Amino acid sequence: MAAPDTPPLSPAPSGIDSSPQGRALGLTTLSWERNKATLMAPYRAELVGDLDTGVIAGGVVTTLLDHACGQAVFAALGEATSIATLDLRIDYMRAAEPGQDVRATAHCYKLTRRIAFVRATAYDRDIDDPVATAQAAFMLGTRGRPSEADAGQPDAEGGQ
Amino acid sequence: MSRDTGSRDAADRLKAMLDRAPYARFLGLRLELAGDEMTAILPYSEHLIGNVSLPALHGGVIGAFMELTALAQLSIAKFPTGQGLARQPRPIDVTVEYLRSGRPVDTYARAQIKRLGRRVANVQVEAWQEARARPIAALHGHFHVTPAAGGEAG
Numbered sequence: 001m002a003a004p005d006t007p008p009l010s011p012a013p014s015g016i017d018s019s020p021q022g023r024a025l026g027l028t029t030l031s032w033e034r035n036k037a038t039l040m041a042p043y044r045a046e047l048v049g050d051l052d053t054g055v056i057a058g059g060v061v062t063t064l065l066d067h068a069c070g071q072a073v074f075a076a077l078g079e080a081t082s083i084a085t086l087d088l089r090i091d092y093m094r095a096a097e098p099g100q101d102v103r104a105t106a107h108c109y110k111l112t113r114r115i116a117f118v119r120a121t122a123y124d125r126d127i128d129d130p131v132a133t134a135q136a137a138f139m140l141g142t143r144g145r146p147s148e149a150d151a152g153q154p155d156a157e158g159g160q
Numbered sequence: 161m162s163r164d165t166g167s168r169d170a171a172d173r174l175k176a177m178l179d180r181a182p183y184a185r186f187l188g189l190r191l192e193l194a195g196d197e198m199t200a201i202l203p204y205s206e207h208l209i210g211n212v213s214l215p216a217l218h219g220g221v222i223g224a225f226m227e228l229t230a231l232a233q234l235s236i237a238k239f240p241t242g243q244g245l246a247r248q249p250r251p252i253d254v255t256v257e258y259l260r261s262g263r264p265v266d267t268y269a270r271a272q273i274k275r276l277g278r279r280v281a282n283v284q285v286e287a288w289q290e291a292r293a294r295p296i297a298a299l300h301g302h303f304h305v306t307p308a309a310g311g312e313a314g
Binding site for chain 2: 019020021022023024043046047048049050051052056057058059060063064065066070082084085086087088089090091092095103122
């Protein structure tokens with residue numbers, strides 16, 4: 001939660017996310033401050049990964065973590081600009097509890113001119129008992145395509 | 161009977177996996193078998209978009225799609241003894257590399273099991289759209305696996 005000495009950035013995104021996938025999952029921003037963001041994916045029966053367990057799907061946690069990491073970069077930059085995920089590593093500690101919402105807190109701990117480095121933790125009740133953790137790197141100021149972000153970088157297909 | 165029981169069994173296992181996974185239906189995931197080769201298909205749908213201005217598929221959705229592809233490939237895997245897996249494998253960790261933005265078109269993925277140990281499987285997945293040679297993303301992951309008790313027919 002926001003430290004008392006951390007004024008919220010303005011305009012801080014709040015409420016249900018506006019992207020189509022964010023809306024479809026019901027992703028909700030709980031807090032957004034300086035270089036951190038906390039989002040929630042509400043539990044819904046259609047998001048269950050395995051009916052045998054009733055647990056929210058790993059893929060929902062993946063999307064929540066990716067999304068929270070992106071929001072933390074926007075918080076650190078102070079604006080929602082054009083960024084592209086370079087990579088995302090996720091460690092799964094345990095299954096979420098059946099019927100539980102999942103939250104993710106992401107921290108953009110380093111910004112360079114071109115790259116943002118982010119860590120995130122997904123949890124249901126207690127952030128100290130995580131469901132999953134993530135580490136991600138983002139390229140800044142792109143149109144979303146790593147291969148086009150650097151004009152000098154040859155495309156993998158090459159040859160022309 | 162001497163029909164192709166192997167691939168029928170695999171098709172049944174894939175169907176069972178999809179039937180058990182509401183989230184796979186939420187994404188619109190399809191799994192197709194050609195002989196022993198499985199292709200996962202993520203038909204384009206507006207609700208998969210993460211960035212409206214490009215537009216581009218949500219990076220998390222691409223990651224989730226490749227994770228499901230890995231799980232589906234494992235669900236039809238057999239140990240050298242002919243045993244299948246006892247229950248749905250659980251991911252330990254995954255690393256997703258994003259190579260190109262996911263355009264608003266259908267996406268495909270195939271998985272390769274690099275090693276199937278008795279406790280851990282290493283799986284690699286590649287996802288593409290218009291051209292197989294221009295992948296949009298790749299995933300490497302480790303998954304907990306449990307061999308089914310006893311030797312299954314296979």
